[in-house]
Amino acid sequence: xxxPLRQQITVASxxxxxxxMGAKRYPLVLMLEPLFRCNLACAGCGKIDYPDEILxxxxxxxxxxxxxxECGAPIVSIAGGEPLLHKELPEVVDGLIARKKYIYLCxxxxxxxxxxxxxxxxxxxxFSIHLDGNRDRHDASVCQAGVFDRAVEVVEMAIKKGFRxxxxxxxxxxxxxxxxxxxxxxxxxxxxxxxxxxxxxxxEHAPLQNIFIKMRESKELFRxxxxxxxxxxxxxxxxxxxxxxxxxxxxxxxTPWGTPTRNVFGWQxxxxxxxxxxxxxxxKSLMDETPWHKxxxxxxxxxxxxxxxxxxxxxxxxxxxxxxxxxxxxxxFGPRTDGPMAPEPTPEWVSLPVEGAAQPRPAIRIxxxx
Numbered sequence: 001x002x003x004p005l006r007q008q009i010t011v012a013s014x015x016x017x018x019x020x021m022g023a024k025r026y027p028l029v030l031m032l033e034p035l036f037r038c039n040l041a042c043a044g045c046g047k048i049d050y051p052d053e054i055l056x057x058x059x060x061x062x063x064x065x066x067x068x069x070e071c072g073a074p075i076v077s078i079a080g081g082e083p084l085l086h087k088e089l090p091e092v093v094d095g096l097i098a099r100k101k102y103i104y105l106c107x108x109x110x111x112x113x114x115x116x117x118x119x120x121x122x123x124x125x126x127f128s129i130h131l132d133g134n135r136d137r138h139d140a141s142v143c144q145a146g147v148f149d150r151a152v153e154v155v156e157m158a159i160k161k162g163f164r165x166x167x168x169x170x171x172x173x174x175x176x177x178x179x180x181x182x183x184x185x186x187x188x189x190x191x192x193x194x195x196x197x198x199x200x201x202x203x204e205h206a207p208l209q210n211i212f213i214k215m216r217e218s219k220e221l222f223r224x225x226x227x228x229x230x231x232x233x234x235x236x237x238x239x240x241x242x243x244x245x246x247x248x249x250x251x252x253x254x255t256p257w258g259t260p261t262r263n264v265f266g267w268q269x270x271x272x273x274x275x276x277x278x279x280x281x282x283x284k285s286l287m288d289e290t291p292w293h294k295x296x297x298x299x300x301x302x303x304x305x306x307x308x309x310x311x312x313x314x315x316x317x318x319x320x321x322x323x324x325x326x327x328x329x330x331x332x333f334g335p336r337t338d339g340p341m342a343p344e345p346t347p348e349w350v351s352l353p354v355e356g357a358a359q360p361r362p363a364i365r366i367x368x369x370x
Contacts, residue, residue, distance in 0.1 A: 002194035002235035006123060007102050014074045015317060025257040025287055027073040028314050031272045033263035034059040034092065038082040040108055042142045047081055055081075057264040064092045067262040068101060070283040077104045077128070077259075079272070084111040090118040097124045104128040106168060108142065109151040112158070121162035128168045128196065129155055133175070133183050141172065152190070159191050166194040166237055173213050177224035184225075184234045194237030198246070198309050215297070215305045219248030219341060227337040240331035241316035242309060248341035250319070253296045254306065258314025260286055270295045271310060274302060298345030 011028070018026045037055040038048050048055065059067075068076055076096055083089055084107050096103050106128045119125065132141040135148040158165045167187045171180065187195055199218040213221065226247055236243060244250050254271075261272035266279035267286040274295070280286035297303045303311075320327035 002237050004123065004193075010074055010102070015321060019321065025255075025292070027071050027260050027283075028258040028317065029075040029077055029310070030068060030071045030073040031259055031261040031310065032059075032064060032067060032076055032078050033080055033261060033272065034064055034078065034083060034086045034089065035264065036081045037085050038080060038108075039085065039110055040082070040142050040144060040147070054264070058086055058088075059262075059264055061088050061091045061095065064262075065095045065099075067283070068096060068099060071260060071262070073101075073260075075102045075104070077106060079106040082108055082111065084115055093119060093125060097122050100124060102126070104166070106130065108147065109154040110147065112154045113150075116154075116158065116161065116163075119163075121164075123164070126164040126166055126193065127158050128166045129158075131167045131183075131187065132170050132172070134179060134186070137175075137179070137183075141170070155190055155192065165192050166196060167192050169195060169197045170200045171197065171213065171218075171221065172200050173217075175213075175221060177221055177228060180221070180225045181228040181232075184229065184236075185232065188232075188234055192235065194235045196237045196309065199305075199307050213305070215307060215344065218305070218307050219246065222246040222335075223248060223337045226335050230334060230337075238309060239313060239316045239320060239327070240335075241319050241327050242313050244330045244335040245312055245316060246307060247335035247337060249336050250316075251342040251345065252312050252315045252319070253298065253345060254303065254311030255314035255318070256295055256311055257287060257290075257292060258317075259310040273306065273308060273310065296345070299348050301347075304347065 015028075035055075035058050036047050036050055038045075041048060078089070078092070080086075083105060086092070089105075093103060093105065101124065103125050105125065108130045109127075112127065112129075129151055130142075131148065131151055132138045138148040138151075139145050155165055155167070167190075169183070169187075184195060184197075199213045199221075222243075226243070241250060245252050256271035259271060260283065261268040262283075263272075266281055267283055268275070268279055269277045269286065269290045270292060280289060294300055295303055297306055
């Protein structure tokens, strides 16, 4: 795991504290979305599918800091939209650093060259720059030519100025494993601290729906990528057991409460990937009143192919605490890339066509027979 030791110790201490307190559900990373407005319209994102009156909303500095205090997670991921469009974001970041929160400021980097001097290098601040593969793949993903080169220029600039920099990569349909490996070699050579990588979640509001990878295909892709990468020491910014899950070697259910989301509507149920499930007025209400039993890739068809780190890193962390030797072994030798895969969760629903209907009708969802 390419995370500084200081941060690892903070997170590990937090996890053990939650265990000692007997907490059943607790946050690990707060997803803070101070706005939905963005300066790109990516093919796999539905965040900007709102009218202007919503896109023009902003969380205030006070709202952002209150959410952080209310939640208490040691890590805050500032996302959006494009968070650098928020004029008061430097004040938010300063407030989080004062609270000793580890910040991942997620950005497409188009504004970062202009705004970089608004921030100071800190062990608590990381620029997480969006790069979905090599030049052609990334520019196609964000639906705009030239974005890759501009982002890489900013990566190099930020590293030279002493900032912590990671890359956030989302994989989509028809990704060749060799191409993904070449990309990971490339960003390693750039000198970034780490790479966050995961299969894209099929946002219902995304403009293109045929670009998302199914769960089995994701696992096969990651196995090929990890096999190619043996010995290359890519700085993957994930726990060893989450990577093992991506390779199909762990059978996990998601823990969406580990990554709660606060945005302009409130506290989003159950996670930032499902946008139509409603909102809670407070963090406590989110944790106490969300019907968590309805979500997960065995419980809800919307979650069926999800392998995103926001849902499963918390699960992997729990497993690492329970099975430290297993986590250490995978950390030392990497995920297994051949042999049988762990069983996938059995869906608790099936979809059957309605018989006798003159016109197509919505399928009826029923609980599967044991």
